Amino acid sequence: MSSTYTPLADIPKVVQSLRSTFFSGITRPLEFRKQQLRGLYNLLADNDAAIREAVFQDLHKPPTELMISETGMIKQECIDAIKNLEKWAANRSVKTSIVNKFDNVHIRKDPLGMVLIIGAWNYPLNLLLGPAVGAIAAGNTVILKPSEISLNTAALLTKLLPKYLDQRAYRVVNGAVEETTLLLEHKFDHIFYTGNGQVGKIIMGAAAKQLTPVTLELGGKSPVFISRDVDIPITARRLCWGKFFNCGQTCIAPDYLIVERGIEDKLVEAFKASVQEFYGSSVQSSSSYGRIVNKNHFDRLKALLDQTKGKVVMGGQMDEKDLFMAPTLVLDVDRDDKLMENEIFGPILPILVVDRLVEGVKYVNQRDQPLALYVFSKNKKAIDYILDHTRSGGIVVNDSLVHFIVSNLPFGGTGPSGIGNYHGKRSFDVFSHERSALIKTMGMEKLNDLRYPVSTTITIMIITTTITTKHAFTHITHITHITHAYVHNLSLHLLSLLFYLQEE
Known part of the structure; x- marks a missing residue:
């Protein structure tokens, strides 16, 4: 089996198609992501003999090594991602100062967008599909670029992936230097590359032109x-x-x-x-x-x-x-x-x-x-x-x-041996954006009076104190002894708020 390179004219079309798919929202629902992860698992489970043969032709890799370091690992990653996806993707509440006591403050886990994963020949399945598990779980659209050196495995994946994964969201691009160079001219939301440091510098240089974040898994002695x-x-x-x-x-x-x-x-x-x-x-x-x-x-x-x-x-x-x-x-x-x-x-x-x-x-x-x-x-x-x-x-x-x-x-890795890390939940995190969210209601507007113009000196002192300490009421009491006349002029809702915070 030999791998046919993707025509250069098709590459911009693939990129645009996957970007459009992402903005359509198809990959956002968690059930869709789970369905695709099941498809990836089934690809490996259903085609064990064909996979063994392709990797054997490329590397003469024994079945035990293939199972330990490639197919077994990827299947387990799929299982873990499916099992834990709701927890990984859930909003995470954060502690806030008393200023935002009544607000919904949390961190969302949003997909990055359209990502590129460039695999390596020495583990032609794991180093391509392993990161893909995280990218799929996180809700991205993905372009997979297998190594042209392990051509039998690349050809098999090109044949099998359309049968198991939604082609609107996940595509394979085959090729060598010319095809990869053209890919890198396009804007991605993340690039994940495994290989040597020399090529890693080229990948990082191309990504820098687009301000694209990268994960580089390199090597060293x-x-x-x-x-x-x-x-x-x-x-x-x-x-x-x-x-x-x-x-x-x-x-x-x-x-x-x-x-x-x-x-x-x-x-x-x-x-x-x-x-x-x-x-x-x-x-x-x-x-x-x-x-x-x-x-x-x-x-x-x-x-x-x-x-x-x-x-x-x-x-x-x-x-x-x-x-x-x-x-x-x-x-x-x-x-x-x-x-x-x-x-x-x-x-x-x-x-x-x-x-x-x-x-x-x-x-x-x-x-x-x-x-x-x-x-x-x-x-x-x-x-x-x-x-x-x-x-x-x-x-x-x-x-x-x-x-x-x-x-x-x-x-x-670290330094010249790589940038970033992955595996398990880390793979999900690599392809997710931690998006800060603060949601306020339209009610209780009187509580916002302190931040609006026409503030007094004492108001400024109170705001500063409430922002910088948990023990705001103790500090306000101290201020009260010094500026008794001013405190008596504060609005009733402010005092009520401070008593509430003391109880908390």
Whole structure:
């Protein structure tokens, strides 16, 4: 299956159509949103075999990985959104000063409007449809732009979405640079992009011209701190799973290890044992191991391995025709090694050996903030020190990757690793506007006399006091002792109001 790009002439029509749909109010009713979320859930449930085949053709992704990191997560997001939508979308009352005691003051959750979601190839379902759950739940119209690299998955989604979602409100636009550039020339109410930092800058630059807010889920070199006191077999097992999941093509994959000197050799041996356990004696023949997405990425990874000054102590085997690259460990890596420059995004894991983990903290802080940071240690003091003295989008202690699947944890980067976060209710919030609302009645007009012109000095003092303190009556009593004559001239309704506030 191949994906056909959307004709350039059709893109402005799609944008205008979805904007018109939003202003028609079709997406506002909560029942409509729930219906569309059920449709998205059913799309995944009804087409499991076709989805497996498409993602396998793109990434050789094993069914278990597909379920854990893509279809299972999206279905759960749909269920949570349907279940909690009334609560998420409900007006929220806020506390006010005594000036607005009789008013209806609250925050509305309004949809932003028409939004653009640009997905990524490494998780071609989750990174496109995951944010879409929040956008649909919030009542927006949505343009979905799948990655052109995972073309089989993009083609399948283009075919299936019209059968399950209302095409007046949700459309797929396919294409590469030219089509995306044209899309970005249009005004959106929010742009959500997942990918690399270089493209993220382009997205943000285009959005700035339209004053469009963005959520950018980028990446970076996510470090792993490993102290001497760890359980080495368990540490290797959990890292082996996290690093080689999706063949290392994960934005939060452990990118390099910072290991306290003395355990590195045992750690390497434990990694070898874990690879044997997970993938057998022939990793290439394993049904549980993925492939590099295309030849360009394969060549990039091969060049990194060819240029390293470190020692390959595990793996290193590759097959260009099959886009296969074995799980690979590189020991004795220098800090200026090619492997330490940019995010690897593949199944190569360099090991940086240090005498003390504090050296690693200094090294990490000299680089851009990563999307994730991992610590393996039994020492709470050491763990707290690392967490208190580093920055990252998220942290996991004594495991890897698993925070991504916890929907109640906000997922996102900081600095160069991203802007904003999502998952669960956060996804709904990303695509909602908190709209302030103050609703007054037309009655009780006498209570408004204080704010109108022809105010006396004492009136101004009373207004100031009532605005700035809960204990207005106590302060008014104090003023009364000083300016007794003025207080006697206040209108009866003002005194009644103050007595009412004292009781409250």
